[in-house]
Amino acid sequence: MTEHAKLADVFERFATQQAAGKSPLYETLSRTVAHTPELLDLAADTQPGQPAPNMLLGAIHHIIRRGSQHPLATYFTGHEELDEARAGALLTDFCRRHAQEIRRIISTRSVQTNEVGRCAVLLPAFAALQQQLGDGRLIRIVDVGASAGLNLLWDRYTYDYGGHRISLPASDPDTVLFCEIKGGTPPLSLDVAQFVRPVGIELNPVDLTDREATEWLVSLTWPEQTTRMHTLNRALTLVARTPPTILAGRAEDHLADVVTETPPDLHLVFVFSWSIYQIFGSPGGRERLVDTLAGLSQHRPLHEISIGHFGHNTPRMIMASHDGGVSRSDAVAHCDVYGAWLHWLATSAGRAPDGREIP
Incomplete structure (x- = not known):
């Protein structure tokens, strides 16, 4: 199995085993990443030992919470549901625009939740x-x-x-x-x-x-x-x-x-x-x-x-x-x-x- 395939499987499992029933948005976005080579390339910059889905989605959420006006931000408010057909274009465009910041976050930070x-x-x-x-x-x-x-x-x-x-x-x-x-x-x-x-x-x-x-x-x-x-x-x-x-x-x-x-x-x-x-x-x-x-x-x-x-x-x-x-x-x-x-x-x-x- 290639590294891309392994990472895609990680995002698929995150969608079905963790996000399903809890976060429709993250379930949709995770499946989108799993089927988009460009996004998998970006996610691959996650620090070793860190869960790539949590890191990538957390970085996107972090940038949106800090004021990004990208159309994807609308769906992070919980007022609208993002369908998979639209998710691909929106997520890819967002990640292209913020690629440098996303790489900085996922390559230096960790999933350090304090629940x-x-x-x-x-x-x-x-x-x-x-x-x-x-x-x-x-x-x-x-x-x-x-x-x-x-x-x-x-x-x-x-x-x-x-x-x-x-x-x-x-x-x-x-x-x-x-x-x-x-x-x-x-x-x-x-x-x-x-x-x-x-x-x-x-x-x-x-x-x-x-x-x-x-x-x-x-x-x-x-x-x-x-x-x-x-x-x-x-x-x-x-x-x-x-x-x-x-x-x-x-x-x-x-x-x-x-x-x-x-x-x-x-x-x-x-x-x-x-x-x-x-x-x-x-x-x-x-x-x-x-x-x-x-x-x-x-x-x-x-x-x-x-x-x-x-x-x-x-x-x-x-x-x-x-x-x-x-x-x-x-x-x-x-x-x-x-x-x-x-x-x-x-x-x-x-x-x-x-x-x-x-x-």
């Missing part, structure tokens, strides 16, 4: 962990792959679980994360004061003073997802006021240091929200992560909360403990990629009703 909505899935996991530990000791969260650090501000958001609204002591009433509970009864009650000294680890932290960098985060959301854009902009405003601590560099270079410098009287929890594959590669990234944390647990007990697909069609959340080189993990929930819904599987402490590990 705030996932905090609605993480909050029940934090509550479950607090119940599981049950000793009153303080808990430190380490968000690995923190991007702009928005998930470290999980205690600043307001949560709505199917009409059941949760406001934490520092919640911003205007930044509301909505999550539908599809099954199970997740724990939602927790003592926020027990969570202290959160820190993020990120290879390339987003510079919150760089307007283009923060706008790029917004541009990576899909045009129809206006609620996500609004929530992200609200969260960026909050994080700019009180920036969290983020360690810049490779996760492998910081994990051991964080384990060492965290006081032994604190529980240490590593959170991976769709970031494992970026750090440990795919496939087999989860196994390499377990080996790493098991090794570090020779020094002290560690806890882990990871969200991802892990070889399954439906994303899931895993809670794990690593102690003395021994690791134990449970899948405690299925969830939406953006945190829009949660199906809680565990009843307490990350176990199924009959005590078995949930596959």
